[in-house]
Amino acid sequence: MNIILVSEKLAKARTITLGLPHLALLMLGMAGAVVALAVALHYATLRFAADGDHPYVRSVLLSAQQQRDEKQESYLRENLNAMAVSLGQMQAQLMRLDTLGERLAKLAGFKPQDLLFGEAPGRGGAVSNLPSYDLSLGDFTRQLELLTRRMDDRGDKLGILESLFTLDSARKKLIPTMLPVEGGWYSSNYGWRIDPFTGQRAFHEGIDVIAEQGTPILAAAGGVVVYSEFHAQYGNMIEIDHGNELVSRYAHASKRLVKVGDVVLRGAKIAEVGRTGRATGTHLHFEVRRRGAPVNPAQFLRLPS
Numbered sequence: 001m002n003i004i005l006v007s008e009k010l011a012k013a014r015t016i017t018l019g020l021p022h023l024a025l026l027m028l029g030m031a032g033a034v035v036a037l038a039v040a041l042h043y044a045t046l047r048f049a050a051d052g053d054h055p056y057v058r059s060v061l062l063s064a065q066q067q068r069d070e071k072q073e074s075y076l077r078e079n080l081n082a083m084a085v086s087l088g089q090m091q092a093q094l095m096r097l098d099t100l101g102e103r104l105a106k107l108a109g110f111k112p113q114d115l116l117f118g119e120a121p122g123r124g125g126a127v128s129n130l131p132s133y134d135l136s137l138g139d140f141t142r143q144l145e146l147l148t149r150r151m152d153d154r155g156d157k158l159g160i161l162e163s164l165f166t167l168d169s170a171r172k173k174l175i176p177t178m179l180p181v182e183g184g185w186y187s188s189n190y191g192w193r194i195d196p197f198t199g200q201r202a203f204h205e206g207i208d209v210i211a212e213q214g215t216p217i218l219a220a221a222g223g224v225v226v227y228s229e230f231h232a233q234y235g236n237m238i239e240i241d242h243g244n245e246l247v248s249r250y251a252h253a254s255k256r257l258v259k260v261g262d263v264v265l266r267g268a269k270i271a272e273v274g275r276t277g278r279a280t281g282t283h284l285h286f287e288v289r290r291r292g293a294p295v296n297p298a299q300f301l302r303l304p305s
Helices: 020-052 055-108 137-173
Strands: 002-005 014-017 185-188 191-194 201-204 207-210 216-218 223-231 235-243 246-256 269-273 283-290 293-295
Touching (some): 055 137, 223 246
Antiparallel strands (some): 185 207, 191 201, 207 283, 223 235, 235 246, 246 269, 246 283, 283 293
16 A cells, blocks of 8 residues: 655655555554544443443443342352352251160269250350451351361260260170079188088188078079979089179079070079078078189179169
8 A cells, every 4th residue: 555645845756665564553543543542431430420320331330230239149049059068068967865864874973964065155255355256157157067067076986985975885784783582691701711510711702691591582684594303412403604704693592594505684583592412591692603613792792783
């Protein structure tokens, strides 16, 4: 493209030749100028309309504000729904922990009401001089997640503790710590004594408890009946295997109420007091044997039930 310049100040006409690069730069400059002018006009229009409360601009601004509000509300709703789910899980975990706590309290010998399960713990203290601040949504979410993980961890540990308590309680129920006759009193202890029939010094392998004829004889611990027959010296005799190589023996009964193979619980009635066999009067002869050898029943009866 050739541009010819003619002027009175010029002695002769001048010719300017524009190639494609020059034309491209010229078009780009014109486009930039148009964009800058449009932006300036748009800004001026919005500024003027905002100051003059123009209906159109006001509707545009309101629409933009409404879109931002809707996005923010949607974001908050999603976060609230997620926190509601976490809150429901925490409530379920809290109920589980309360139940575990009550069971553990009973196993440990406490009354659940003494430990105030289900009540908010007392909290207080003076106000610190350090500045306080409101939790942000992110801070609150992180605290909620941390608390959820801690409650899960505590629940697992309490579950393990309950299993150990239950196992320990079951083991105690299999140890003969209960006196088989209620209201009776000792007439002969474990160890060396003068035999009432021969007058000689002899070893007594159990304890004798005097009680009235027909008084219930109770299982000192849970177990399986392994002997229930008449014995020439012990009379009507019952033996219960408690596991761990422990066996309890009940002798001189007037009546046997269980047979071999029966499973009995601690405190169950297994016989009645009598004077059968080698006995000078109505009483219960009670023995505890470990690995077949007699041991002093008193060391078990002193143990906590």
